[in-house]
Amino acid sequence: MRASDRAYAALRDEIIDWQLTPGTVLAEVEQAARLGVSRTPLREALARLTADGLVATQAGRGLMVTDVSADSIRQLFELRRALEEQAVRLAATRRDPAVFDALALEFERASTLIGRPEDRAAYYELVARLDAAIDDSVDNGYLVSALENLRTHLVRVRRLAKDNAARLLESAVEHLTITRAIADGDVELAASATHLHLHRALQHALGAHDLTIATTAMSHHGTTTLERTAS
Amino acid sequence: MRASDRAYAALRDEIIDWQLTPGTVLAEVEQAARLGVSRTPLREALARLTADGLVATQAGRGLMVTDVSADSIRQLFELRRALEEQAVRLAATRRDPAVFDALALEFERASTLIGRPEDRAAYYELVARLDAAIDDSVDNGYLVSALENLRTHLVRVRRLAKDNAARLLESAVEHLTITRAIADGDVELAASATHLHLHRALQHALGAHDLTIATTAMSHHGTTTLERTAS
DNA sequence: TCGCGCTACTGTGTATACATAGACGGAGAG
């Protein structure tokens, strides 16, 4: 594997996993040394991250990890609705019914997975397989590319939101509805079910984000107070 | 301006202007020499073009200018519908009515521009200003980024389609309808008018493409015949 | 004559050296 690919994957994973938090400055020599590559492949990695929107040039201060705010989540979900509604519409038209029937069966049993913390990863993997089946059915490279980039951002937001069992059980039902609609070739039902799913996911994400903001603000306040007391 | 930006702009413009035709191999040293930059900024330019989807790595043969086929145009317009319908929906919600009222007045007078070949560019510029007004109204960086990338591909297809006056007059009426719907804040009308506009634009683009394919095939046949005769 | 293998070469990927612009700090003047 190329050094530039490794650097890109490493930085992207650290950003979506919140190890590199928004506002972190990514200096070329520093990151190149840390990741064990030279500046040339690292610059290529940073260029790709910039194109992805995970990193942006902040006037005069070099490249910074982009922010996640309530407003950016709103924007992200507006794009998500456009792309995913179109994707499920096309998937419902072009799908192989057997594939989505099989996935629907799995979603019916998903509540078991969600209940056991050790099987939580298996549920996320099931959702990923639904995404892959939709990508495969839409038969549209431009749309799939846009969806892949979108999902990178969504993972970052999801890591922040910390799904709870209640929300996951809800989402399993929503996914089941979407999957059945695609299997049945019901374009409008698939689109409406997706709209509903995204509406609820946005509410959940925004709620979690507000909590995080509040918590962060409080802990910052506390730190500041301690610093003042110490000085 | 940076050398990598110049190289990117030069290559992109040549690709969308069909000076670099699909299948052309872009070797690094060759292009670097031609554009008067070193390999480093040129590689950055090629990476950006690859991310844009204007260039792709063909197994073993290096980077090639991507193809434009009837199928790729179909895919492009499926993505276009998703993005533009969402964009006009959001624009109709968030617009400044005065901006779109002014644009609507200009579209009413557009038939004059289309009639005179020397003012043809002025009509395209008017459409570009409508796009810019929509971008400004949607207040969504992710969506605008996706639209900008999409438009690059659309320009390449349009250069192929060679709009005629009849189609442009039709499109002016469609644009007027969309602009008025946005000005009035009529979300569903704006979305439906956009759907209709894209449907007609696709028919036109596909028709033009088929003609080009037929012409190319004929000229290729002719060339082959000549070569055989010569040898 | 056909097939297999070897060699040379071209082109990509990476490292590094160099140029330059912009930011930060210090010193001096008002």
Place this chain on the structure above:
DNA sequence: CTCTCCGTCTATGTATACACAGTAGCGCGA
């Protein structure tokens, strides 16, 4: 004491040199 200007220094942008892999072409053997 503060503001401004100048110098230095750090970080980015570019060029180039080197390493290596993949390929094409040629030659040799069957």
